[in-house]
């Protein structure tokens with residue numbers, strides 16, 4: 116899989132900091148142009164989660180080894196099986212959600 120690069124600053128998605136540039140990327144790629152502080156505010160980040168569900172994807176978050184995983188499955192996960200998915204991992208759960216959402220929506 117080729118690395119997803121920010122269309123504004125060309126930073127790799129897994130290295131992109133939580134800032135306005137990332138929020139704008141999420142707004143365009145995931146949220147139909149609506150800009151919020153997705154990478155720092157849990158209420159806004161959760162709107163991204165809800166949008167993924169509305170787009171027939173299957174997002175999830177989990178806390179492991181003192182950091183947050185966010186993942187997005189293409190199909191409803193079946194217990195005991197690891198289906199096709201993208202994942203991001205960062206102590207800031209909002210940033211993990213944003214990065215995973217960009218990977219999911221950017222790879223369509």
Ligand SMILES: [Zn+2]
Pocket residue numbers: 121122123124125126131136137140
């Ligand atoms: Zn950027």
